[in-house]
Amino acid sequence: MGEESAIVETGKSTARDLAELVERVPMVFPxxxxxxVAEFDHANAGLDSVIDLVDAAVRELGGRELGPESEISLQIWLSGKVSYKFSRHDAWERAAEVLSGRGYRVTRAGSAVVVSICFTPKSAIVGVNRVADSLSSWPGGEVRLSKTPDQVSRAEFKLEELFKVFPIEDGGDALDFGAAPGGWTRILAGRGFRTTAVDPGDLDPRVxxxxxxxxxxxxxxxFVRxxxxxxxxIVNDMKMSPDRSSRLMCDGAALLKPFGLAITTLKTGTHHVLSQLDEAFEILGSEYDIEFARQLRHNRNEVTVVLRRFG
Known part of the structure; x- marks a missing residue:
């Protein structure tokens, strides 16, 4: 498998079952x-063999997931350092041609069912399931955002990605801890929040x-005192250890309205990640329900957490 992929073998569980578990626990890394539905060693074979596998997998599924003349989103992505003699574009075009020949309308996104091909260093993995059970409608969960002329910092991508995977109602009063230079404040203001930016440093004049x-x-x-x-x-993207960040959010809970939301990034680094998260979640649990926790594509070595204050 690749650096960011794994196969989980179960008795009867499906992606839908695992998706429900991921949201409920929560599990932060998927x-x-x-x-x-199929895995193929493509190290010694070309594109034709991979596409034949896609065709066979879809044909085998029949009407279980894909009804006649269904619309399908076809997604292809890479995991790890992959080297092969065809491009991802070529793979998509050939697979789309096969699916179209079987009567399916093929799109890149927006359909209820997705056919996935993940290329890893040694194999091609084919999957079929509902987009609703995928956790993300983006190929491999790799949400890709473009820099805009108004962007203040790359940290904005983290908050933008969160709002795509965990929608939050716009408007209201927001508090941004450690706001400078103002990237998260800019995103919040753009979504209609009246935002108090807390930081001893300077904010970008545009913000x-x-x-x-x-x-x-x-x-x-x-400010909390x-x-x-x-x-x-309340949002917090400050560079501090997960336990300190969690304690700050607990102190700041007094500034939230009942059932108000908080967003924080837990900067775990690469060592003892699980124990740091366990400690942080235990601290946060004294003041909040944890509604979402995931390592987003733009997080790097950190986890974004959405919290709701107890009523």
């Missing part, structure tokens, strides 16, 4: 799921000019 943005030039701890305001949403 970003995309599919029901594997300060946005409607509803107020800069409190102080530390997060001092001041007890100013009540907020619908």
């Amino acid at each position: 970003r995309h799921l599919t029901n594997v 300060l000019r946005l409607p509803g943005v107020v800069h409190e030039r102080t530390t997060a701890g001092n 001041s007890g100013k305001g009540r907020f619908d949403l």
Whole structure:
């Protein structure tokens, strides 16, 4: 398998069962799921063999997942360092040709059912399942965002990706801990939040000019102790250990309205990741329900967590 992929063998469970478990527990590392219907060693074979496998897998499924004349999203992605003699574009075109020949309408996204091909260093893995059970509608869960002229920092991608996979209602009063230079504040303001940006450092002048943005030039701890305001949403992307970040969010819970939401990134690094997450979740559980926790594509060595304050 590749660096970011794995096959889980079960008795009777499906991607739907695992998706429900991922959301309920939560499990932080899965970003995309599919029901594997075939695996093929492509190290010594060309594109024709892989496409024949796709054809056989779809033909075998028949009407179990794919009804006659269904619309299908065809997704292809790579996992790990992959070297082969055909491009991903070529693979998509040939697989789409086969599926179209069997009467299916093939799209890149937007259909209820997805046929997946994941190329790893040694094999091609074919999967078929409902997009609703995939955790992400993007191939392999690799949400790709483009930089805009207004972007203040690359950290914005993390919040943008979160809003794509975990929609949050726009508008209200938001508090941004450690806001400088203002990337997350800019995203929140763009979604209609009146945002208090807390940071002793400077914000980008473009952010300060946005409607509803107020800069409190102080530390997060001092602002919490001041007890100013009540907020619908608190966000925190500060660089600190997961336990410290979690304790800050618990202290800040007093500034949230009942059932208000909080978003924080837990920066675990690469060592003792699971034990750090266990400790952080235990701390956060004293003030919040954990509604979502996942290592997003733009996270690198951290986990994004969405919390809801107890009523």
